[in-house]
Amino acid sequence: MDKKEIIEKLSPIERKIFPFVEKDIEEICEKTKLDKTSVLRAFSLLKNKNIIELIEKEKKVINLGLNGVLYLRKGLPERNLLNELINKKEIILKEINIKELNENEIKVSLGVLKKKALVEINGEKIILKASEEELNKKTLEEKFLEELPLDLNSLTPEQKFAFENLKNRKNIIEIKNVKEISAKLTEFGKKISLDDLREELIEKVTTKMIKTSSWKGKKFRAYDIKSPVPRIFGGKRHFVNQAIDYAKKIWIEMGFKEMTGNIITTSFWNFDSLFTPQDHPARDTQDTFFISNVKGKILDERLKNEVKKSHEGRIGQGKGWQCVWEEENAKKVCIRTHTTCISAQILKKISEKKEFPAKYFAVGKCFRNETVDWSHGFEFNQTEGIVVDENANFRQLFGYLKTFFEKMGHKKLRFRPHYFPYTEPSVEIDSWNEERSCWVEVGGAGMFRPEVTIPFFGKHIPVLAWGPGFDRIIMKHYEIKDLREMYKNDLTKLREIKFFLE
Amino acid sequence: MTNITLKISEIEKYLGKLNENLKNKIISTGIEIEDLNEREIILGITPNRPDLLSFQGFLRHLLYYLEKRKVRSYYAKENKDYSVIVEKSVKGVRPYTVCAVAKNIKFDDEKIKEIIDIQEKLHLTIGRNRKKLAIGIYPMEKIKFPIKFLAKNPKEITFRPLEFNKEIDGLKILREHPTGREYAHLLEGKNVFPIFEDADKKILSMPPIINSHETGKITNETKDVFIECSGFDLFYLNKVLNIICCALLDMGAEVYKVKIIDKKTFYTPDFSEEKIEFTIDQINKTIGLNLKEREIEKLLLKMGIKIEKGRKSFFALVPPYRTDILNWSDISEEVAIAYGYENLIPEIPSISIIAEEDENYKKKRKIGDILSGLGFLECSSLHLNTKEEIKRMHYQFKDFIEIENSKTEYNSLRIDLLTNLLKIFSENSDSQYPQKIFELGPVFSLDEKEEAGIKEKNNLAIAICDDETNFTEIKKVLDYLFKMLGKKYEIEETENTNFINGRVGEIFVDGKKIGFIGEISPRVLKNWKINFPVAALEIELFF
Structure with a gap:
C-alpha cells in the first residue's frame, strides 16, 4: 500500500494523536483530550499501519x-x-x-x-x-x-x-512495576508530514450531507476492513430446546402426533399400568423421587381392575407377577422416571376412542434419584414414541429408530437384546462413538407386552414403544463431555454455543 | 443389571477362542460385555435372567446358542428318606420352603466359590436382597432327616452362627453377628424367628440371616448337600431352587427330590417343563418375518427351548430354570434373539397419519422466538430447588412440596422460575452485562383436584440484570410481547416482599391475575450476592 492509501485510512483518533505521537501518553491525552484507552487504541492502529513502533518500558513506581x-x-x-x-x-x-x-x-x-x-x-x-x-x-x-x-x-x-x-x-508506601508504552515513528512514519493529513476526508455520512450532496468531490476516509471488531451476542433459544425442536421436527416429518403429560404422576401410570411389579427395585425411594405428603387417585375404575388382574396373572395367557396387587401402592405420587407414563396415558385415550393406527411422540423431562456426576444428573430429557397398529412389528420398530438416530447424527447403530418389564421383545440401541472407539448406549425400546396392552384394549394390539434418553444423544453434536453443563446456564457459554444446525 | 466375572480360560475351554466373533455372539444373546482384561471378562446380566448368573448358566446358554450342545431335560431322583416338615408356626413370618438334595459333587475351592457366588447373586437379584427369598446349603454328613421348618421365640433359638466363636440367641445374632446386623431389618419386631432343625433338634440355620457354623458350612470334604430355599412366593422359590439344581446337574451332580410336608404334601425340585402356547402367526407377525414351523423349532432350540405340536397351535417347553417366560410374547423374543437382531432388516411401514405439534409447545416456541429477537437468552434450569435457594427468596418452606430421600440437596419442587433466574445472575457475575434472560417451564403447587394431587402451571419468567435497568425496561418487554401476541394486559399496584415497594405490580389478563412485574428488592439481591439492579416478571402462560 502506498502512503496516500494509508493516509486515507487513518481514523480520526489516529489523526488526532499523530502530531504528538512521540510524547508521553499523559501529554498526548492532555493535548488531544482523548482518554488513555483511546490513545492506546490509536497506537495499535498506527502500529498496524507500520507508522510507529511501540516501545515498552518497565518502571518501578512508588505509590x-x-x-x-x-x-x-x-x-x-x-x-x-x-x-x-x-x-x-x-x-x-x-x-x-x-x-x-x-x-x-x-x-x-x-x-x-x-x-x-x-x-x-x-x-x-x-x-x-x-x-x-x-x-x-x-x-x-x-x-x-x-x-x-x-x-x-x-x-x-x-x-x-x-x-x-x-x-x-x-x-505507607508501595512499589509497583508499571509498564509504560511510548511510540516512535518508523522510517515510513517519518515520511508522513502534518500537511499530508490536512486533506479533509469525510468520516461520517450525515443526513445533511445526503440532502445537500455536499460529499460530492470529497473523499471518504477508507476503513481498515480487516481489523477485528468488538464481539456481539444475540438472544437465542436454549441449546437443548433447539435440539428438541429439531427432534420434534423429525418425528412430525415421520407422521407422529405430539403427546404431553404431567411431570408429577401416580405410580399407577409410571409403573403399574406398565406391568412393573410392585416390589420392583425401581419403585424404591433409592431410585425414584416420591412425594409422600400427597395422595394420588386412580380415576379409571375399570382400567384399575384390569391392571390389577394383569399383575395377578388373571388375564389372557399371562401368569402375572404371582403376587397380590395393592391399590395403595399404585396411588403413591412420584416424579415421572420416564416419559413412557405419557404413552400409557395416551393408550387409554386411543383405546377408548378406538383411534388406531396411531403414532405419537413426546420429548420431556424425567427424574431419577441419583447423585450427580459427569454422566448422570437427576433430571434428563427423554424422547418417547409409540405406534399402535394391528400390523406393527419389531422390524418396523428398528426402522423408526434407525431413521430417527440417523437424522440426529448417529449413523452407525447396533441393536441388541435387552430387558424391560413392559416390553417383549425388547431392544437396546448402541451408537458407535468414533472418538472413544466404543459403543455407547443411547436408548431402549420394544413392543408392549400383552400384560400392558390387554388392560387397555381388551385384547392384544401390537404397540411399538421407545424412550431413549435425549441429552446423551445431543452431547455429541454440542461436543459436551459433562452432562452437568446441560442445565448449568453459564451465560458466557450460552452466548457462545453454536446453533443446532441440523 | 447384575455383573458376573468369569475366567476367560474357563470360557475358552468350552467355547473356543474368545475372539471378536464370539464376543459379538455373546452380545447377540442379550448378555452385555461390561469389561474385559487378559484373564477375566465381566458380563452384565439383565434381571429377567437369574439363570445366567453363574458360569454353568452362561455356558449352557452359549453352548445351546452356538449349537454345540443338544438341549437336555433335567430329572431328579427319588429317595423316601428325604423329607421336610413345614410347621404352621412359620406361616406368619416366612411361610414357604422348597428343598433338594444334591450328591456326588466334588467340592474343590473353585466349586465352593461358584456355589456361594450363585447363592449371593440370586439373593441380591430375584431374592430382593433376601427379603423375598433366601437360600441355604448344608453338608449332608452333618444333618439327619426329617428336617423341620419351624418358628420359635428368638430367645429360645441358640446356636453358633457361621464364622462366630460362641453360641448366642436369635436376638443377639441380629445385634452381634456382622451378617445378622446387615439383615436384622428382615426379622426385627417379629415375635418368632424361623429356623431349620434336624431330627436331632440341631439348628441348621435361621433364615434369611445365617447358617449354623456346625451344620451349615461346606468344606472340601463335602460331597453331598441339602439345599433349602425359603421365602414368601412359592413360584419364585421353585424357580430359584431349579436354577441351583440345574447348575449342579450340569456340573455332574445327582439331584434328589425332597418331600415337603406343608398344608399339602409335594415334592421338590419340580423340573416339569411348563408348556406355553403360541402360534407361528403370532411369532411372525410380532417380529415381522415369515418363518416356517421347522425354522422356529430350530431357532428355539438355540435358546434351549423344545416345542411340541398341539392341534391348532404349538407349545414351547420352558426349561425349569427359566423364570421369565410368561406367554407367547416372550417366545417371540426368544425367536428374535436366536434369529439375531443384526439380521432383522429395519422397515418403515406406510401408515398415513396427520402429524401435529402440541398447541402449548407451539406457543412456547413462539414466545421463545419473540424474546430471543429482543436479545434475551433462554435458560433451562432444574425443576427442584434447594433449601438454601428458597431461603434467599422471601418464601416459606411450607409452600414447597418436598421430595422423599433426595440424594442431593435439591429436594423441593420449584414454585416459580424467578428463583432460578436470580440464581443464574448470581452465578454469572463474571459474564458480560447487560444480562437479559428468560425461561419457560412448569412450576408446582398442591391441588387436590389433580389426579396426582399436584398442579403444574406453565410459566414464563423474564429478567434483566444491569446497572442501568429498572421497571420501565422490563415493562417495555412485557408491552412488546403482548403486542406481538395480539393480547391486552393490565397492571395493578400490589405488594410483594421479593420486590421493591411501589415498583411492583400484578399483571391481569381479562380480569384474571397471571403474575408479577417489578424491580427486585435489594435485600433479595444481597442474599444472592447480585451487585446490580434486577427487573423481572413472571406470568402463567394464559392463552
Missing part, C-alpha cells in the same frame, strides 16, 4: 500504600504526637492517649522523633525539644508523601532520604 493514603489525610503518627506535645510540653509515656494512634504507631513515632532530636526521653517522661521553626516545617517524609507517585529511579536526594525512612514502615 501510597494503604496507611499512606490515611496518613496523607490525617497526618503521620509522629505529627500527631508532636501536636499533642505542643499542647502539653511533656507527657508520661504510659499516659499517652491519642485517638488516632495505636500502641505500635506511638512506639514508631517516638523512635522517629527521637532520631530527629525533636524530643528527649527521660525515663518515663517525654519532653519536647523542637524549636518553633522545626514544628511548623513539613518533614521530608510529609513532602514525599504529597509528591507521590514518583519514579524510583529518578528520586532527588531529599526524596531518597524520605523513601529510605518510610519504606520499612507498615503499608
Whole structure:
C-alpha cells in the first residue's frame, strides 16, 4: 500500500494523536483530550499501519500504600504526637492517649522523633525539644508523601532520604512495576508530514450531507476492513430446546402426533399400568423421587381392575407377577422416571376412542434419584414414541429408530437384546462413538407386552414403544463431555454455543 | 443389571477362542460385555435372567446358542428318606420352603466359590436382597432327616452362627453377628424367628440371616448337600431352587427330590417343563418375518427351548430354570434373539397419519422466538430447588412440596422460575452485562383436584440484570410481547416482599391475575450476592 492509501485510512483518533505521537501518553491525552484507552487504541492502529513502533518500558513506581493514603489525610503518627506535645510540653509515656494512634504507631513515632532530636526521653517522661521553626516545617517524609507517585529511579536526594525512612514502615508506601508504552515513528512514519493529513476526508455520512450532496468531490476516509471488531451476542433459544425442536421436527416429518403429560404422576401410570411389579427395585425411594405428603387417585375404575388382574396373572395367557396387587401402592405420587407414563396415558385415550393406527411422540423431562456426576444428573430429557397398529412389528420398530438416530447424527447403530418389564421383545440401541472407539448406549425400546396392552384394549394390539434418553444423544453434536453443563446456564457459554444446525 | 466375572480360560475351554466373533455372539444373546482384561471378562446380566448368573448358566446358554450342545431335560431322583416338615408356626413370618438334595459333587475351592457366588447373586437379584427369598446349603454328613421348618421365640433359638466363636440367641445374632446386623431389618419386631432343625433338634440355620457354623458350612470334604430355599412366593422359590439344581446337574451332580410336608404334601425340585402356547402367526407377525414351523423349532432350540405340536397351535417347553417366560410374547423374543437382531432388516411401514405439534409447545416456541429477537437468552434450569435457594427468596418452606430421600440437596419442587433466574445472575457475575434472560417451564403447587394431587402451571419468567435497568425496561418487554401476541394486559399496584415497594405490580389478563412485574428488592439481591439492579416478571402462560 502506498502512503496516500494509508493516509486515507487513518481514523480520526489516529489523526488526532499523530502530531504528538512521540510524547508521553499523559501529554498526548492532555493535548488531544482523548482518554488513555483511546490513545492506546490509536497506537495499535498506527502500529498496524507500520507508522510507529511501540516501545515498552518497565518502571518501578512508588505509590501510597494503604496507611499512606490515611496518613496523607490525617497526618503521620509522629505529627500527631508532636501536636499533642505542643499542647502539653511533656507527657508520661504510659499516659499517652491519642485517638488516632495505636500502641505500635506511638512506639514508631517516638523512635522517629527521637532520631530527629525533636524530643528527649527521660525515663518515663517525654519532653519536647523542637524549636518553633522545626514544628511548623513539613518533614521530608510529609513532602514525599504529597509528591507521590514518583519514579524510583529518578528520586532527588531529599526524596531518597524520605523513601529510605518510610519504606520499612507498615503499608505507607508501595512499589509497583508499571509498564509504560511510548511510540516512535518508523522510517515510513517519518515520511508522513502534518500537511499530508490536512486533506479533509469525510468520516461520517450525515443526513445533511445526503440532502445537500455536499460529499460530492470529497473523499471518504477508507476503513481498515480487516481489523477485528468488538464481539456481539444475540438472544437465542436454549441449546437443548433447539435440539428438541429439531427432534420434534423429525418425528412430525415421520407422521407422529405430539403427546404431553404431567411431570408429577401416580405410580399407577409410571409403573403399574406398565406391568412393573410392585416390589420392583425401581419403585424404591433409592431410585425414584416420591412425594409422600400427597395422595394420588386412580380415576379409571375399570382400567384399575384390569391392571390389577394383569399383575395377578388373571388375564389372557399371562401368569402375572404371582403376587397380590395393592391399590395403595399404585396411588403413591412420584416424579415421572420416564416419559413412557405419557404413552400409557395416551393408550387409554386411543383405546377408548378406538383411534388406531396411531403414532405419537413426546420429548420431556424425567427424574431419577441419583447423585450427580459427569454422566448422570437427576433430571434428563427423554424422547418417547409409540405406534399402535394391528400390523406393527419389531422390524418396523428398528426402522423408526434407525431413521430417527440417523437424522440426529448417529449413523452407525447396533441393536441388541435387552430387558424391560413392559416390553417383549425388547431392544437396546448402541451408537458407535468414533472418538472413544466404543459403543455407547443411547436408548431402549420394544413392543408392549400383552400384560400392558390387554388392560387397555381388551385384547392384544401390537404397540411399538421407545424412550431413549435425549441429552446423551445431543452431547455429541454440542461436543459436551459433562452432562452437568446441560442445565448449568453459564451465560458466557450460552452466548457462545453454536446453533443446532441440523 | 447384575455383573458376573468369569475366567476367560474357563470360557475358552468350552467355547473356543474368545475372539471378536464370539464376543459379538455373546452380545447377540442379550448378555452385555461390561469389561474385559487378559484373564477375566465381566458380563452384565439383565434381571429377567437369574439363570445366567453363574458360569454353568452362561455356558449352557452359549453352548445351546452356538449349537454345540443338544438341549437336555433335567430329572431328579427319588429317595423316601428325604423329607421336610413345614410347621404352621412359620406361616406368619416366612411361610414357604422348597428343598433338594444334591450328591456326588466334588467340592474343590473353585466349586465352593461358584456355589456361594450363585447363592449371593440370586439373593441380591430375584431374592430382593433376601427379603423375598433366601437360600441355604448344608453338608449332608452333618444333618439327619426329617428336617423341620419351624418358628420359635428368638430367645429360645441358640446356636453358633457361621464364622462366630460362641453360641448366642436369635436376638443377639441380629445385634452381634456382622451378617445378622446387615439383615436384622428382615426379622426385627417379629415375635418368632424361623429356623431349620434336624431330627436331632440341631439348628441348621435361621433364615434369611445365617447358617449354623456346625451344620451349615461346606468344606472340601463335602460331597453331598441339602439345599433349602425359603421365602414368601412359592413360584419364585421353585424357580430359584431349579436354577441351583440345574447348575449342579450340569456340573455332574445327582439331584434328589425332597418331600415337603406343608398344608399339602409335594415334592421338590419340580423340573416339569411348563408348556406355553403360541402360534407361528403370532411369532411372525410380532417380529415381522415369515418363518416356517421347522425354522422356529430350530431357532428355539438355540435358546434351549423344545416345542411340541398341539392341534391348532404349538407349545414351547420352558426349561425349569427359566423364570421369565410368561406367554407367547416372550417366545417371540426368544425367536428374535436366536434369529439375531443384526439380521432383522429395519422397515418403515406406510401408515398415513396427520402429524401435529402440541398447541402449548407451539406457543412456547413462539414466545421463545419473540424474546430471543429482543436479545434475551433462554435458560433451562432444574425443576427442584434447594433449601438454601428458597431461603434467599422471601418464601416459606411450607409452600414447597418436598421430595422423599433426595440424594442431593435439591429436594423441593420449584414454585416459580424467578428463583432460578436470580440464581443464574448470581452465578454469572463474571459474564458480560447487560444480562437479559428468560425461561419457560412448569412450576408446582398442591391441588387436590389433580389426579396426582399436584398442579403444574406453565410459566414464563423474564429478567434483566444491569446497572442501568429498572421497571420501565422490563415493562417495555412485557408491552412488546403482548403486542406481538395480539393480547391486552393490565397492571395493578400490589405488594410483594421479593420486590421493591411501589415498583411492583400484578399483571391481569381479562380480569384474571397471571403474575408479577417489578424491580427486585435489594435485600433479595444481597442474599444472592447480585451487585446490580434486577427487573423481572413472571406470568402463567394464559392463552
